Amino acid sequence: MPIAYFLVLSSLLFCIGVYGVLARQNAVLILLSIELMLNAVNINLLAFSAHLAEAGVPGQIFALFVIAVAAAEVGVGLAIVILIFRNRQNVDVDEMSLMKW
Amino acid sequence: MELTGLVQQSVDWHAIAPELVLAVSAFIVLVADLFLPKEGKWIAMPLAAAGIVATLAAVVSLAGDDRGTFEVAGSATFVVNDFALLFKGLFCVIGLFVLAISFHHFRSGRYYQGEYYFLMLTSLLGGLAMASARDLISIFIAIELISIPAIVMSAMRKGDARSNEAGLKFFLFSVLSSALMLYGMSLIYGLTGSTVLTDIASSIGSIEASSEPVVVLAVFFLLVGFAFKISAVPFHFWAPDTYEGAPSPVAAFLSTASKVGGFVGLLILMFEAFPSVADTWRPLFAILAVATMTVGNLVALRQTQIIRLLAYSGIAQSGYVLVCFALIESGPGAAEANRQALTSAIVYLAIYAVMDAGAFAAAVSFARKGGSYFISDYSGLWRRSPVLATLMAGFLVSLAGTPPMAGAWAKLFVFLATVQAEVYWLAVVMGVNAVIAAWYYLAVVKAMFFDQPDSTEAVEVPYLLRAAMGLAAAALVAVFVYPPLITDLADKAPL
Amino acid sequence: MRDYYAQYVTIGIFAIVAAVLVVGTLQLSRLLRPSHPTAEKLTTYESGIDPIGAGWAQTSVRYYVYALLFVIFDVEAVFLFPWATVFESLGTQAFVEMVIFVGILALALLYAIKKRLLEWL
Numbered sequence: 001m002p003i004a005y006f007l008v009l010s011s012l013l014f015c016i017g018v019y020g021v022l023a024r025q026n027a028v029l030i031l032l033s034i035e036l037m038l039n040a041v042n043i044n045l046l047a048f049s050a051h052l053a054e055a056g057v058p059g060q061i062f063a064l065f066v067i068a069v070a071a072a073e074v075g076v077g078l079a080i081v082i083l084i085f086r087n088r089q090n091v092d093v094d095e096m097s098l099m100k101w
Numbered sequence: 102m103e104l105t106g107l108v109q110q111s112v113d114w115h116a117i118a119p120e121l122v123l124a125v126s127a128f129i130v131l132v133a134d135l136f137l138p139k140e141g142k143w144i145a146m147p148l149a150a151a152g153i154v155a156t157l158a159a160v161v162s163l164a165g166d167d168r169g170t171f172e173v174a175g176s177a178t179f180v181v182n183d184f185a186l187l188f189k190g191l192f193c194v195i196g197l198f199v200l201a202i203s204f205h206h207f208r209s210g211r212y213y214q215g216e217y218y219f220l221m222l223t224s225l226l227g228g229l230a231m232a233s234a235r236d237l238i239s240i241f242i243a244i245e246l247i248s249i250p251a252i253v254m255s256a257m258r259k260g261d262a263r264s265n266e267a268g269l270k271f272f273l274f275s276v277l278s279s280a281l282m283l284y285g286m287s288l289i290y291g292l293t294g295s296t297v298l299t300d301i302a303s304s305i306g307s308i309e310a311s312s313e314p315v316v317v318l319a320v321f322f323l324l325v326g327f328a329f330k331i332s333a334v335p336f337h338f339w340a341p342d343t344y345e346g347a348p349s350p351v352a353a354f355l356s357t358a359s360k361v362g363g364f365v366g367l368l369i370l371m372f373e374a375f376p377s378v379a380d381t382w383r384p385l386f387a388i389l390a391v392a393t394m395t396v397g398n399l400v401a402l403r404q405t406q407i408i409r410l411l412a413y414s415g416i417a418q419s420g421y422v423l424v425c426f427a428l429i430e431s432g433p434g435a436a437e438a439n440r441q442a443l444t445s446a447i448v449y450l451a452i453y454a455v456m457d458a459g460a461f462a463a464a465v466s467f468a469r470k471g472g473s474y475f476i477s478d479y480s481g482l483w484r485r486s487p488v489l490a491t492l493m494a495g496f497l498v499s500l501a502g503t504p505p506m507a508g509a510w511a512k513l514f515v516f517l518a519t520v521q522a523e524v525y526w527l528a529v530v531m532g533v534n535a536v537i538a539a540w541y542y543l544a545v546v547k548a549m550f551f552d553q554p555d556s557t558e559a560v561e562v563p564y565l566l567r568a569a570m571g572l573a574a575a576a577l578v579a580v581f582v583y584p585p586l587i588t589d590l591a592d593k594a595p596l
Numbered sequence: 597m598r599d600y601y602a603q604y605v606t607i608g609i610f611a612i613v614a615a616v617l618v619v620g621t622l623q624l625s626r627l628l629r630p631s632h633p634t635a636e637k638l639t640t641y642e643s644g645i646d647p648i649g650a651g652w653a654q655t656s657v658r659y660y661v662y663a664l665l666f667v668i669f670d671v672e673a674v675f676l677f678p679w680a681t682v683f684e685s686l687g688t689q690a691f692v693e694m695v696i697f698v699g700i701l702a703l704a705l706l707y708a709i710k711k712r713l714l715e716w717l
Contacts, residue, residue, distance in 0.1 A: 001600070007291075014284060021277055030273060037280035044287035051291075058173065058296045062238050064674055066283060069245045071671040073276050075664050076249055080256050080272055082660060084265045093273070096266045128703060135710040 006047035014040035027081050027091040031074065038070045113170035116181045119159040119189055120229050126152025127222035134215020142214040146204050149218040150197060153225070157193040160186055169235075176297045178236040183593050187447065188232035188365050195358045195454050196225045201569035202462045203350040205469065212257055212348070220250035221354065228362040235373065237286045237296040240366050241279070244330065247362040248275045251355055255347035267346025271355075274329050274339040282326025288319035289374075298374040306377035313381065320375060320382045324389070327370075330363035331419050333389050334396040341412040349468065352408055353461030356415045357454045364422055364450055371426055372443055379431035387427040387527060394420030394534040402541050406474050407464045410541065414500060415457060417538060421515050422449050424531060428522040438522055440595060445514040447591040452511040452580065456499040459573040463493035466562045466570070479545055481554025489562050494546045495574045501542035502535050507580035507587075514588075661713050665705070672701055 013036055020033025042063045049059030081091050088095075114121075130148050137144055163186055169177025199221065207214050227246030234240045252275060256268025290296055292315060293304045308316060325336065332340035344352035375382065397417030404410040425446035430438045466489060467482070468474050482490040499506030502513075512535060519528040580586050640647045679686075679694055708714060 017280070027269060027273070031276075034276050034280050038283065041280065041283040041287050044284070045290065048287065048291035048294075052294050055294055058238070059290055062286075062290065062296060064678070065238055065242060067674050068671050069242070069279075071667050072245070072249055073279075075667055076252055077272050077276065078660070079664070080252070080265065080268045082657060083256065083259055084269060087260065087262050087265055093269070096269060128700075131707065132703070135707065
């Protein structure tokens with residue numbers, strides 16, 4: 001299977017993620033969109049890794065680390081979202097404007 | 102590639118000793134905090150300080166060495182050389198300084214002290230690892246290790262809506278930037294088939310012309326990712342808000358350790374992996390540098406709050422460092438020019454970290470008792486606390502880049518490197534910006550010394566903070582008088 | 597390439613058979629069974645208790661901590677599985693490294709226990 005298929009899939013996923021980050025107001029949905037972007041990265045890495053065959057081990061290792069770090073980020077992010085929900089009963093990022101220049 | 106060979110190599114334990122010591126001391130702080138009684142939680146701070154001092158000792162024990170370990174396909178991915186050691190030492194010094202700023206703030210503020218010191222050490226560990234990282238995976242891990250604990254630190258005041266907001270903004274920008282950076286990294290990996298920087302450098306120069314747009318795209322993604330971390334315009338929006346909402350010592354940490362960490366990663370990537378395709382991405386850095394300097398300085402002019410002023414001034418200072426990246430040359434004979442750009446960036450970062458941390462320390466000590474974060478309240482500080490006024494003035498003068506402080510040399514070196522590389526328009530922009538910057542820094546200095554105070558209440562400064570600020574100011578003056586103190590170190594520290 | 601897509605034909609046939617089987621049996625039982633609906637019979641079945649409130653109920657925020665702790669050990673597995681497949685050929689060094697890794701995560705668990713996160717209030 002040509003590698004281009006995977007790259008197109010991953011770039012589509014990445015673009016959907018970017019759109020979600022820019023267009024969504026709910027912090028949790030932004031978080032999900034960022035996860036989409038990270039998964040696009042993983043598809044890229046694994047496609048290249050498969051393409052490189054023998055020399056592709058670093059790509060797989062990289063993908064494992066991306067998964068692990070993404071989990072850590074989600075943990076911290078959800079903790080902050082819950083903190084904010086407790087203090088102000090919503091997680092709308094457009095209303096986060098206590099501080100402005 | 103044989104996986105067993107990857108895993109079964111012998112590890113140079115001495116080379117990773119600083120990281121090991123720091124990691125172990127972070128865990129000691131965390132566990133000790135669990136078993137300390139409520140009134141004794143402050144002991145976590147001396148423990149953390151001891152850990153950093155031990156790390157510093159490990160760094161010093163490696164001085165002059167040139168080692169590498171964790172090899173992938175014959176190239177070391179973890180390197181210990183003068184460059185790495187210089188920055189490891191700098192991170193340790195910043196760490197100790199931020200501990201000194203934090204101690205009274207966190208002890209009297211009923212924060213989670215043990216957790217805070219644990220997170221700070223973890224974030225520092227990321228910085229130390231970054232200085233040695235020489236492949237994409239370790240650079241990624243290091244930058245996340247710097248950021249994630251820093252996010253938690255900035256949302257530390259759980260009940261305070263501003264602190265929450267600071268944490269969320271920092272979190273969203275940080276995660277978004279790492280996603281962009283990772284996409285760039287995955288493209289680089291696909292293009293070159295390697296994650297090790299030396300291999301990338303050797304194969305990216307001989308890439309076919311048809312793939313060149315992909316190289317530009319990949320470097321662009323990487324650059325955008327790092328631009329968020331170092332708060333370069335137009336990716337700086339999180340920084341002032343986060344600094345303001347987070348506890349002030351955390352702002353000091355973000356503005357020094359975290360930012361220097363991002364810059365170290367960028368230096369390693371750009372000077373090690375991509376100089377051969379410099380022609381394609383140099384304009385990006387030039388634009389970024391100009392925008393960062395100018396916007397940072399102009400917005401700083403109208404700030405009324407000292408932390409936000411320092412945040413925007415920090416953004417502008419990032420711009421001066423970015424100038425060094427816009428000087429990277431490709432092709433034969435570029436090594437000498439690139440070295441000069443690298444050296445001036447190293448000198449700038451080292452001096453910037455000390456003076457910026459000092460200015461934050463002064464702001465924190467003023468706000469502690471009998472003061473506030475508003476710049477208007479700084480009027481007549483000289484009559485309320487001559488020591489604090491002098492120290493604060495010293496740091497601001499240094500940030501402005503005027504003698505008799507080291508900041509003058511920092512700006513001058515970057516300026517000279519720019520002139521030497523014959524990029525005169527950048528040098529002119531730098532000069533104009535230095536003048537704008539001097540305006541707002543010196544306005545605060547003038548208010549402190551010549552205006553009438555609103556209240557005559559003396560400002561108390563704890564001895565720990567006095568000692569820390571005094572040392573930082575003394576170091577800045579010493580480097581001004583005898584610049585080889587830092588330039589000699591930077592000169593013999595190629596990547 | 598054509599061979600590759602030909603493999604999907606099998607999957608296509610399988611999917612059609614599966615769909616026909618499900619829909620067919622459901623329709624068959626519908627024809628055979630008697631139908632006498634009453635108000636009680638049409639309410640949502642919730643273990644014999646009358647359902648109260650809307651379907652979107654809030655879950656206690658307390659579960660969140662468990663979810664987080666789960667994520668930690670879930671991701672630990674990401675590293676454990678590849679390690680386990682090659683564990684025997686790697687020898688003691690790999691074992692010690694994994695013990696250190698799991699030990700650090702155990703420290704996080706110790707922290708959670710000590711902060712009394714695992715006690716149900």
